[in-house]
Amino acid sequence: MPGRLQHKSAVITGAGSGIGLESSLLFAQEGANLILVDVNLPNAEKAASLISERFPNVKAIPFKADVSKESEVEAAIALAVKEFGRLDIMFNNAGIMHPEDDNALNTEERIWDLTMDINLKGVWWGCKHAILAMRKNPTDESKGLRVGGSIINTASFVAIMGAATPQLAYTASKGAVLAMTRELAMVHAREGIRLNSLCPGPLKTPLLMDFLNTDEKKQRRLVHLPMGRFGEAVELANAALFLASDESSYITGTDFKVDGGLSSAYVTAL
Numbered sequence: 335m336p337g338r339l340q341h342k343s344a345v346i347t348g349a350g351s352g353i354g355l356e357s358s359l360l361f362a363q364e365g366a367n368l369i370l371v372d373v374n375l376p377n378a379e380k381a382a383s384l385i386s387e388r389f390p391n392v393k394a395i396p397f398k399a400d401v402s403k404e405s406e407v408e409a410a411i412a413l414a415v416k417e418f419g420r421l422d423i424m425f426n427n428a429g430i431m432h433p434e435d436d437n438a439l440n441t442e443e444r445i446w447d448l449t450m451d452i453n454l455k456g457v458w459w460g461c462k463h464a465i466l467a468m469r470k471n472p473t474d475e476s477k478g479l480r481v482g483g484s485i486i487n488t489a490s491f492v493a494i495m496g497a498a499t500p501q502l503a504y505t506a507s508k509g510a511v512l513a514m515t516r517e518l519a520m521v522h523a524r525e526g527i528r529l530n531s532l533c534p535g536p537l538k539t540p541l542l543m544d545f546l547n548t549d550e551k552k553q554r555r556l557v558h559l560p561m562g563r564f565g566e567a568v569e570l571a572n573a574a575l576f577l578a579s580d581e582s583s584y585i586t587g588t589d590f591k592v593d594g595g596l597s598s599a600y601v602t603a604l
């Protein structure tokens with residue numbers, strides 16, 4: 335059985351942990367060659383070793399880059415093109431939730447700027463350099479390889495719902511990811527480049543669990559979750575795989591919610 339991403343090449347940011355790690359494993363299982371970008375190189379290297387053990391038919395190259403730096407993102411994409419001859423999938427997934435991010439009164443400007451630089455500007459750099467590369471993709475219809483590609487930008491459910499436990503810079507950065515992705519999807523639709531946002535609900539990954547470090551904080555959220563549980567990173571990886579593959583070929587500009595029903599809830603079952 336050919337994999338769902340057979341012959342494709344992908345760059346995944348934040349590949350060393352959480353959604354990025356699970357997506358790296360799943361994309362490799364489905365046949366994609368990968369550049370595993372993370373600011374934490376040892377974690378990207380661990381992801382690459384796992385892939386080479388489990389899926390020896392694909393290539394996964396760890397690459398240290400801070401997504402807020404344009405030259406580093408550009409270098410990661412250039413490496414994909416050099417190694418694999420093309421870029422089909424760009425998963426702009428790296429993001430931070432800073433512990434000092436708070437409400438409008440308490441959030442310091444440096445926290446705002448850092449969050450925007452990584453969560454929003456980092457996604458812009460990824461889109462910019464992926465679009466430039468995808469325009470040049472060589473075609474091979476027998477393998478389903480075309481000009482263009484799929485860009486997936488990780489936003490969040492907080493981009494579409496208000497939370498009374500504020501993280502202002504994070505929320506604003508994710509709202510901007512949704513708006514930017516929609517507009518880019520329209521601008522590049524006729525080039526065969528699809529852009530979609532992924533909107534995870536609250537997940538059991540280090541990003542959120544480091545922050546929800548007491549039972550009280552966890553319960554404050556769990557009561558609002560229709561399924562009564564946090565999501566798993568692999569549940570987001572499955573959604574990212576769909577958006578990355580040709581199965582989603584008529585989907586662009588969408589806010590793809592994978593939130594266990596959270597954003598549809600008024601009251602939840604007991």
Ligand code: NAD
Pocket residue numbers: 347348349350351352353354371372373374377399400401402427428429430431452488489490491533534535536537538539540541542567
């Ligand atoms: P995670 O903390 O488990 O993983 C994030 C990865 O990004 C880490 O490996 C980290 O080293 C890397 N990273 C951080 N800053 C970087 C930078 N400047 N350059 C390159 N890499 C960097 O987090 P996760 O839960 O897997 O989150 C992934 C994405 O999902 C983020 O954009 C996050 O905002 C979003 N998200 C998460 C949740 C949740 O509940 N976990 C909910 C909604 C949205």
